[in-house]
Amino acid sequence: MNPKLAVLAALVALLPLAAGAQSSYRCVGKDGKKYYGSAVPPACLGQPVEQLNSQGMVVKRFDAAASAAEREKKAAEDEERKKREVISKEEGRRNRALLATYTNEKDIDQARSRALKDNEVAVKDIELRIGALRKRQDDLKKELEFYQGKNKPPAKLDQDVKNTEFDVKTQQDLLAAKKKEVELINARYDEDKKRYNELTKGGAK
Numbered sequence: 001m002n003p004k005l006a007v008l009a010a011l012v013a014l015l016p017l018a019a020g021a022q023s024s025y026r027c028v029g030k031d032g033k034k035y036y037g038s039a040v041p042p043a044c045l046g047q048p049v050e051q052l053n054s055q056g057m058v059v060k061r062f063d064a065a066a067s068a069a070e071r072e073k074k075a076a077e078d079e080e081r082k083k084r085e086v087i088s089k090e091e092g093r094r095n096r097a098l099l100a101t102y103t104n105e106k107d108i109d110q111a112r113s114r115a116l117k118d119n120e121v122a123v124k125d126i127e128l129r130i131g132a133l134r135k136r137q138d139d140l141k142k143e144l145e146f147y148q149g150k151n152k153p154p155a156k157l158d159q160d161v162k163n164t165e166f167d168v169k170t171q172q173d174l175l176a177a178k179k180k181e182v183e184l185i186n187a188r189y190d191e192d193k194k195r196y197n198e199l200t201k202g203g204a205k
Helices: 003-020 064-101 107-146 155-200
Strands: 024-028 034-037 049-052 058-062
Touching: 064 155, 107 155
Parallel strands: none
Antiparallel strands: 024 034, 024 049, 049 058
């Protein structure tokens, strides 16, 4: 035989072996038919797929639904991990700020006292403004009484009465908020003292 023809014949004989060494894929499509391919057939998308070796034996199975569920689970876990990292970073920042602000518990108590004192001053200031507005209301009331049984009160007088009522209501709301703030101040410094003790006495790192 011609040497060149002999080499060509040998190569042709090896082709089936080379092709057989490759994996193939199989699935049952939504139409109930079986599909095969050297790559996952388009009809297999979204369906369970089997990977076959060169002998046609199943070497691996892919469950489409399970894979999707796993991806969703991993995405949820990644999102939760990111949230925990953000919370951890923020907590670390707050802890560093706390330790940089106070050198001992006495510093926290002094800061609380200053905050409560500032609040007390603000409350007294608001109460004084409310007192002045009440006096203004009394004066306006006397002016209104002057017009009873006579001509209609001037429009400006009516407007002054309404404006003063609005100002009194605004200051009363502000006063209530300032008094409520006392609870928030104490809660804040209670938390600062608790956290400071944990950080400095080995309760937390």
